Amino acid sequence: MAEIGHRTKIFPFDGVADSRREFIEWLLDRCSDEKTSPEDILQPEAIELIAERSTTALQIHEHLAKVLEAGHATAERPISAALVESILTNDHSSWVASITRHGYDVRSLSDFLNIKQAEVKQLFAGQLDPMREQELGEQLKVAGLPVR
Numbered sequence: 001m002a003e004i005g006h007r008t009k010i011f012p013f014d015g016v017a018d019s020r021r022e023f024i025e026w027l028l029d030r031c032s033d034e035k036t037s038p039e040d041i042l043q044p045e046a047i048e049l050i051a052e053r054s055t056t057a058l059q060i061h062e063h064l065a066k067v068l069e070a071g072h073a074t075a076e077r078p079i080s081a082a083l084v085e086s087i088l089t090n091d092h093s094s095w096v097a098s099i100t101r102h103g104y105d106v107r108s109l110s111d112f113l114n115i116k117q118a119e120v121k122q123l124f125a126g127q128l129d130p131m132r133e134q135e136l137g138e139q140l141k142v143a144g145l146p147v148r
Contacts, residue, residue, distance in 0.1 A: 020051040021048060023057065024051055025047065028042065028064075040078055041071075041078055043080055045081035046067070046079050046084040049081050053088050063088060067084050096124050106124070119132075
């Protein structure tokens with residue numbers, strides 16, 4: 001293994017953290033015809049919202065796909081920030097994965113929030129009452145966990 005280590009070169013990959021908006025605009029530009037600008041597809045506020053809510057290139061791709069599918073289904077062009085907000089608000093998987101990566105599972109969150117494990121499972125599945133979900137989300141934000 002040491003011999004392999006001597007033959008490898010490590011390249012830092014910081015991702016698109018500092019240029020998410022530009023990355024989204026580049027994707028939209030490259031995936032559309034030359035007559036269509038990114039602002040013809042998504043309103044600038046919508047692009048900004050996706051950039052704020054996405055942390056990796058993979059998340060940007062996933063969020064863009066969901067937003068473009070919803071825009072096509074509703075025939076909205078350019079896609080508004082309100083539609084993007086409704087799509088991303090319903091996307092529980094991103095913050096659930098983030099909390100899990102930080103080492104919190106159902107049991108630890110249940111203990112931390114002083115609630116039943118079944119309620120945490122409902123929270124993760126997006127099946128909780130919206131008011132209760134918001135209440136628990138606020139508690140997690142206060143604790144400094146990565147929740148929208």
